[in-house]
Amino acid sequence: MEKVTKIVVMAKQVPDTRNVGKDAMTAEGTVNRAALAAIFNPEDLNALEMALQMKDTLGNATVHVLTMGPQRAADIIREAMFRGADGGYLLSGKEFAGSDTLATSYALSCALRKINPDIIVAGRQAIDGDTAQVGPQVAEKLDLPQVTYAEELVAINDREITIKRRLERGSEVVVAPLPAVITVNASAKECRPRNAKRVMKFKYALATSELAAADDKRRAFIDERSCLHIVEFAAADVDPDPTQLGLSGSPTKVKKIENVVFQAKEAKTLTADDKDIEALMQELIASHTLG
Amino acid sequence: MNNVFVYIEIEDREIADVSLELxxxxxxxxxxxxxxxxxxxxxxxxEGLAPELAKYGADTVWVADNEIFAPFRTLPHTAVMVGLIQQEKPQIALFGATPVGRDFAPRVSSALHSGLTADCTELVIGEHKDAKTGKEYDSLLYQIRPAFGGNIIATIVNPECRPQMATVREGVMRKEALTTPAAGEVKNIDWKPMVKDTDLAVRIVERHIEERKINIKGASIIVAGGYGVGSKEGFQLVHELADVLGGEVGASRAAVDAGFTEHERQIGQTGITVRPKLYIACGISGQIQHTAGMDGSAMIVSINTDPAAPITKIADYAITGSVEEVIPKMIKYYKQNSK
Structure with a gap:
């Protein structure tokens, strides 16, 4: 039998920091995370699309999503299944709390050793941190080559992958041996939409801990259909070195957090009246700021 | 031992600005x-770059010179950087937050198990006392960066692991040549034992470098549009004002995400950092995500329908009004009064 290529997409559920409204700040000026919608990290959707394209090209392949987060992060695994993923893995546990990028990468790499994929795909970065570190760090932990800023899948076979990647000014095409880690840019193809039939089928999918809380009927229903079972890993399931997890495994420490308070300076307030605008333009010209 | 390392990024045999800033x-x-x-x-x-690096303060210039290192590929550069850091044990290592730095600095930090703080806007030496252990540190690198979409400013420290690693975006720090150059002593890196054959496994088969079309960084006048401009068509007004004033067009992330203009124009924490003589913010609310990239402007004029928008707090002149109403008037009165 021909080998099945296993593709895993690392994805993250993130607070929608792009749409921080007035209610997103508390009266004390701190961030009110509860008021922010939890969404599929945008570039991870581009990554999912590229993974699905790999599967389309290879034929004999599977796409699974791996995410680390609380139980509700299973939502993005279901979302990925609605759009074409075969299933997913939720890595969840209090041991992971307080992880910086390095501890996160370590935890994900432990889970990936269990899954043993041929290709790992991820978004370039997550909008809640914008660090772009986890992809390259996972690649290093697994001793795999990396291709960052992928924009287009050029070719793939079971030995190597050809990717067009974005540079600061321009692009290049690289060939990497598999297995490899690919991180995908927002400029890559947008993710395909949900498929109605898949939504009908996979809306019943549950992660292990969700299943435990479900009623008997739902449990029996999912027990008969393994494709609706989202695999859940606790820390102990992925054989980590506990000292490298969470806060203790994080070399960087947050010393101080300041909420952004704008320092008021002497702003001159003007109206949109002709008189005000003309005076402003005259002043800018007189001070040689303009012209 | 314990020195400060700066990774020098080369573009077309020229030193990247961000490396001189670092x-x-x-x-x-x-x-x-x-x-x-x-x-x-x-x-x-x-090798010929050493005098230029000395001018910007380099006491030592470590060099690994071979065709396998250009164009940039992740694995060979990672191998040499990791090898040299293990050999020389610097306490701090700085990288540009460019596509190159953001590609391989995380990999270097993972290999060394040292933390890395991305996109710092400020780097300062200071004391630290660990809240749990009570252990005191004299001189740690405070790595300061906006986080959580720019709604908070975090100070990150790296008490135990070395080196303390950070990336910084181009334009965030100033570059300044010394009046008397530093020694700039060239030392060759013994890189051959550091690079394995498997580090050369990724092949570049094609490469296109485009000319830089949009020059926001060098512009002394910037007219920037935000989500409040409302549409791609509305952005035409922003372009008109920039043309009349001889400036460039910038944009906030929200305007770029909404598709009003190209990504190359994005100013802010995840875009370009600018310090023009004049910055006119049109329909930009002024989240720190954006202001982090422009608050060093010499003069800031804001046009916003909301008189309480955060941008008005950093603006020198805050015009309360719509972009459609105000821009044509600015054009009209500029033309009438200039010459």
Whole structure:
């Protein structure tokens, strides 16, 4: 039998920091995370699309999503299944709390050793941190080559992958041996939409801990259909070195957090009246700021 | 031992601006700590760059010069940087937050198990007392960056692991040549034992470099549009004002995400950092995500329908009004009064 290529997409559920409204700040000026919608990290959707394209090209392949987060992060695994993923893995546990990028990468790499994929795909970065570190760090932990800023899948076979990647000014095409880690840019193809039939089928999918809380009927229903079972890993399931997890495994420490308070300076307030605008333009010209 | 490292990025045999900016900052940090500043150059035909690096404060210039290092590939550069850091044990290592730095600095930090703080806007030496252990540290690198979409400013420290690693975006720090150059002593890196055959496994088969079309960084006048401009068509007004004033067009992330203009124009924490003589913010609310990239502007004029928008707090002139109403008037009165 021909080998099945296993593709895993690392994805993250993130607070929608792009749409921080007035209610997103508390009266004390701190961030009110509860008021922010939890969404599929945008570039991870581009990554999912590229993974699905790999599967389309290879034929004999599977796409699974791996995410680390609380139980509700299973939502993005279901979302990925609605759009074409075969299933997913939720890595969840209090041991992971307080992880910086390095501890996160370590935890994900432990889970990936269990899954043993041929290709790992991820978004370039997550909008809640914008660090772009986890992809390259996972690649290093697994001793795999990396291709960052992928924009287009050029070719793939079971030995190597050809990717067009974005540079600061321009692009290049690289060939990497598999297995490899690919991180995908927002400029890559947008993710395909949900498929109605898949939504009908996979809306019943549950992660292990969700299943435990479900009623008997739902449990029996999912027990008969393994494709609706989202695999859940606790820390102990992925054989980590506990000292490298969470806060203790994080070399960087947050010393101080300041909420952004704008320092008021002497702003001159003007109206949109002709008189005000003309005076402003005259002043800018007189001070040689303009012209 | 214990020195400050700066990775030097080379574009078309020229030193990237961000690397000179990091040398300037690195010089200041090295002086505070009483240690040396060391530049690391990995590339091809790069030996002649040492005098320029000395001008910006490099006491030592480490060089690995071979065709395998250009164009940039992740694995060979990672291998040399990791090998040299293990050999020389710097206390701080700085990288540009460019596509190159953001590609391989995380990999270097993972290999060394040292933390890395991305996109710092400020680097300062300071004391630290660990809240749990009570252990005190004299001179740690405070790595300061906006986080959580720019709604908070975090100070990150790296108490135990070395080196303390950070990336900084181009334009965030100033570059300043010294009046008397530093020594700039060239030392060759013994890189051959550091690079394995498997580090050369990724092949570049095609490469296109485009000319830089949009020059926001060099513009002394910037007219920037935000989500409040409302549409792609509305952005035409922003372009008109920029044309009349002889400036460039910038944009906030929200305007770019909404598809009003190209990504190359994005100013802010995840875009370009600018310091023009005049910055006119049109329909930009002024989240720190954006202001982090423009608050060094000499003069800021804001046009916003909301008189309480955060941008008005950093603006020199805050015009309360719509972009459609105000821009045509600015054009009209500029034309009437200039010459």
């Amino acid at each position: 040398l300037t900052k690195g010089r200041e940090l090295a002086n505070t700590l009483g240690v040396k500043l060391e530049a690391v150059v990995i590339g091809k035909d790069v």
